[in-house]
Amino acid sequence: MHTILSNECIAKGIYVMKVKGHFQVKMGQFFMLRAWENHPILSRPISVCNVEHEHIEFMYKVVGEGTRLFARLREGDSIQLEGPFGNGFVHESGRVALVGGGIGIAPLLYTAKQFRNKPDIFLGFRDQAYLTEAYKPFANELHICVNGNVLDHIEWTRYDYVYTCGPYAMMKAVADLTKGLDVKVYVSFEKRMACGIGACYGCSTPSKHGNKKVCTDGPVFLAEEVNWHEEFSL
Amino acid sequence: MHTILSNECIAKGIYVMKVKGHFQVKMGQFFMLRAWENHPILSRPISVCNVEHEHIEFMYKVVGEGTRLFARLREGDSIQLEGPFGNGFVHESGRVALVGGGIGIAPLLYTAKQFRNKPDIFLGFRDQAYLTEAYKPFANELHICVNGNVLDHIEWTRYDYVYTCGPYAMMKAVADLTKGLDVKVYVSFEKRMACGIGACYGCSTPSKHGNKKVCTDGPVFLAEEVNWHEEFSL
């Protein structure tokens, strides 16, 4: 059990939760969060948004019962964290762009902090931007796009590596737009999870090299290995 | 939905919750309380402990999942109240004693306030006394007994009417001790409830005059009509 330091609503339906503790995390990893006894049954996978010396931060969007319960937590309440889980983003050296859409920007903050040479960061939102100030110190260029297509602003050939997390359609578009170019694209996927540790095959998904577990083989995959025709994200 | 004004722990495992609103209640009635969506399934019956012009008060003991969830509520949170339900105590004129045990003292505060001639009040506790100060203004004599038998201090013949609420064994003892005396005893019972309004037969219990529903025929019964041999309180 860990103690919540704060749990703030930073935009409509978007919260940032700070939890006390010292955590060792790789960029792009996630935790299984639980703030209830038996209902709902499953814990919820949430990406690491930021890590500081004495606490860890999660950013989440309220979409259903679990996240609704998270939103009710307050300073001093307890929450259970298991993790970090997942492979995380591979650290590459070169010209790097981070491309995030909506709540998918969450893992990119901690990711941005891992690069000595600041990456360019592109954040797209449907109707409201949030947390963008936090990215500034870690961005070379920071592009924010609300209610448009953030991808329109990216010159793909400027980059050796692209790390992306966001809606399925956005990530697929990134993969399509970079096809044939000399750009390595890492995508971070979501899929419903039960165990989060590779034991239940609940998050298993076809890839070009057979089934992959999003929780342990992912959540980060090379775009070229993704089987985009299958429903990856359910 | 009603708004919680406060929800204070007044003794180990004992809480008093104040809820905003203007309520018309008879002494001894209860509400069905719910502060969750679907889990647990059932709402929880809690007696009215006090009513003020702008709010209502409940006193409860944390014994399981539902009351544990109540204890987590804070000022500004919402709670659903349905009621008041139940027959409540009959208002009688004469010499009145109120006899409460443990959390069973809850309905007796509001009850005490209904009498122009202050009743004598006897409150028994296993290991800690609580809320007793609140009874003082409404008591002729106030007897508090911790870790003893409160009934030992009562001269039954001094009273025309006794209103009692507490553990089954205590109420049965009151009935036994007053048998043959010219004292009318009202007991307030508990039983697991599903609907609280008389529709499900879940709280139905044998009495000397056939089955009675604790939620609508009770929770208050005349001691002489209770079938003490049956398990009344399950």
Place this chain on the structure above:
Amino acid sequence: MKNLACEVAGIRFQNPIVMASGTFGFGKEYAKMYDINKLGGISCKGLTLHPRKGNGGARLMETSGGMLNSIGLENPGIDAFLREEMKFWETIEPVKIANLGGSNIEEYVLGAMKITQDAEERRKQNRRAVDMIELNISCPNVKEGGVAFGIKTEVAREVVREVRQMTSLPLAVKLSPNAENIVHMAVMCEEEGAEAISLVNTFTGMKIDIYQRTSVFKNMYAGLSGPAIKPIALRMVHEVAKQVEVPVMGMGGIASASDVIEFIMAGASVVQIGTYNFMNLRAGEELLAGINSYMELENIQSLDEIRGII
């Protein structure tokens, strides 16, 4: 408001929300909470030929997502029902379903006769009367018969056949999810002339008190209902609706408008609401509002557009 009308056994329901037997009493209690004339129908507390005191000991226990009950068909008996409760029923709109229990065939048959006679007389006088009998062959809380009838198709056939012959009222048969083969059971009911199938009743379940070292219920087992059973109930309704022509009244764990729509998509003509009445004393009203919103959003004019589409 959308038009939500449905039909079961030739009877028009103004909407698909029917309150399930044993969870809505005779309707009076809920009438204090909201306008029950808005409901599609009400199935009354299970009636037996003679009054019953029900089971002793604990009658309720919560479980994860559900509840166990061991009421044991406490009810005032058919005569008292017709004499007392019909006074109120005569004043209300929803389709009136008499849920009929029993512990042997004779009880069922005599019960059905009484209800039928009463309904015929009232109709002659142009008064409102029971519209339908719902034959409960599936109560797990009655020792002497009840559940046994609900498990084996050929045992149930006899009850259904005899009651079918005794009543001029439309007949629904309420099936147990404990049936060995619920599809066969439903097909049998159809063969025997039942005009509708209700399913599901409660699942036989158990709870042990590990400190007392006994079953929580005097009867050993009890009936499980509520959201916990919804996935299984929905599957059963789907299976049955695919195999019979007669309309299905689907139920089991419905606790939201979206649950109602799921049952309708699975093939139910109307749904019944049980345990949710305890979770929300204004369930009927709120479900109707929710169904309306869904139909608005999805631009559905009539539930026929989505019934049984899965």
Place this chain on the structure above:
Amino acid sequence: MKNLACEVAGIRFQNPIVMASGTFGFGKEYAKMYDINKLGGISCKGLTLHPRKGNGGARLMETSGGMLNSIGLENPGIDAFLREEMKFWETIEPVKIANLGGSNIEEYVLGAMKITQDAEERRKQNRRAVDMIELNISCPNVKEGGVAFGIKTEVAREVVREVRQMTSLPLAVKLSPNAENIVHMAVMCEEEGAEAISLVNTFTGMKIDIYQRTSVFKNMYAGLSGPAIKPIALRMVHEVAKQVEVPVMGMGGIASASDVIEFIMAGASVVQIGTYNFMNLRAGEELLAGINSYMELENIQSLDEIRGII
């Protein structure tokens, strides 16, 4: 610490906590969370003769108090299991149960043979090996067979008989709660020489997406597990344990030490923990601590004192 040892089919379990098939992988993953050598046993992810990719589309959905899964027996196949996973299994203490699935009798039989041969060879070399086969005739998520075997006693008899003849390992048969008659099914298994009965597997359930207007699962139905099913599973274990002599491995919704005790009081020799492993990644450890506390409190020396006392 109390002595919690149990016995099933002549095999000693150091305690009654066995991890259920499909919820504990091959144990490696949980070994990172706590010391799995404390466990009584592990039933591995259901194995089939050939590797299986499992089902497409959504595989998980939560329900009230439970979850639906449609994994579809994704597994690396028996050969890969024996080659790869046994390396880890050779290093651990708990009783090793190979859960065997299949879509026709031949697959079951060949699978059982391979597992048996491997175990015999390892034993000769004094290495740890599979201790028991758990025949899964009840997976609702495999179209071609699976669930069909689990429903009709006489269909199941053939599989049990053939597998029984092919293996020298103790044989447990895992029953489906969807069986037409679970007691008959268990009695049949005993007649055919099974040394133990596991029950229950998941209940066939359904969930509809009312906006997509389809079943959530490509296979239409899926398997319901978790606390929601506990009251029904407990009742089935109680019924079966009263009717057979062979030991029962009881499961279905266990999510606390007190649930474990309930199943033991209902007659289970050991219990299996499924969905709770997801709710609590350290389930095994915590349940053992809870059982110990209960036994201390109630002054129980051995679980035999309370097994089947209801």
